[in-house]
Amino acid sequence: MNKKLIAVALAALPVAAMADVTLYGKIKVGVENTKTGNAGSINHIDDLGSRIGFKGSEDLGNGLKAIWQVEQAISVDNGGTGNTWATRDSFIGFQGDFGKVRLGRLSNYQNDSMEDVDPWNYSSPAMGLGTFTRNDTRYNNAIAYDSPEFAGFSGRVLYGVDEARTTVGSNRTNKDTWNVGLGYHFDAFFAKYSYIRQNDQNTDGDKANSSHRFEGGYNANNLYVVLGYQQTKSYGGSLSAANFIYKNAIGNSLVTDSATTGVTGNTEVKDREAALTVGYTFGAITPYISLAKGWDAKFDGVKDSDSGYKQYVIGAQYDLSKRTQLGVAYGKLNADGGKDFDVRAFGVNAVHSF
Secondary structure, X not given: OHHHHHHHHHHHHHHHHOOOEEEEXXXXXXXXXXXXXXXXXXXXXXXXXXXXXXXXXXXEEOXXXXXXXXXXXXXXXXXXXXXOOOOOOEEEEEEXXXXXXXXXXXXXXXXXXXXXXXXXXXXXXXXXXXXXXXXXXXXXXXXXXXXXXXXXXXXXXXXXXXXXXXXXXXXXXXOOEEEEEEEEEEOOEEEEEEEEEEOOOOOOOOOOEEEEEEEEEEEEOOEEEEEEEEEEEEEOOOOOHHHHHHHHHHOOOOOOOHHHHOOOOOOEEEEEEEEEEEEEOEOOEEEEEEEEEEOOOEEOOEEOOOOOEEEEEEEEEEEOOOOEEEEEEEEEEEEOOOHHHOEEEEEEXXXXXX
């Protein structure tokens, strides 16, 4: 009898020790067929962003809590060679009536609070709005403040430290990052805005990249409508749609292929894009259609007629349960630079959240 009681007590210890820890994640896998330019099509079995995380909090009294999270990407299709801990948002911080403050590896506002215009699960950028959302990312060595919600409004300020502070010529650069995000919702309507500034990003180390993103929409009565618009300015085109499409099709950046593109690390590239997604739920099925357009970019103020793009994605999601979904989609991205950059893709996927 005593042995049984001891066994029960020992079994209960880990539960007590882990009472404030939540294990969560997603498994996302798809089968895709893609074709770029005139090359032959390729079949893929791809991980589409699987992750696992641990998070928790501690009540410190007087309405103050300590909060923490460690989250990492996992690749269930190939074992994820090179995957390490804390590859996704991982932090420690404090939360109270004032809002919350976090320090660690943190997403910009676009990455974790926007992307409503891109509901797709995909690997190929043709099968989702990966071109439009290409600058949604995380920053190392970051600190962020999130405000409490007030009358439907909320906001965030994020600062990413440059710990290298390299010297270019006689100028000691500071490639730090600022991100300001604002959100508003009223009933089923919502609107979000993000501004990013990355300092000293050109070759001479004295000019900044910047981007603006807006998303707004309606989500109720089975109808889902979201419109997005963004502008970017970057040196060497590092934030531009033209560079993203070029890298995916050719494998090199505009600067790497400067002899072909004429782009250097001091070339200012400006572009504008818009995207629209509409969905409607019938029972457990939600068909979606997305349209995106990138207008011709300006290189040092001169418009390049071969630097825009047009894209459409059509598909549907089927909810097997609250935690498991199946998806199917077909998409095509037509680049103004020619057929060598065009991509089309078809795929099916499965997603399970835990």
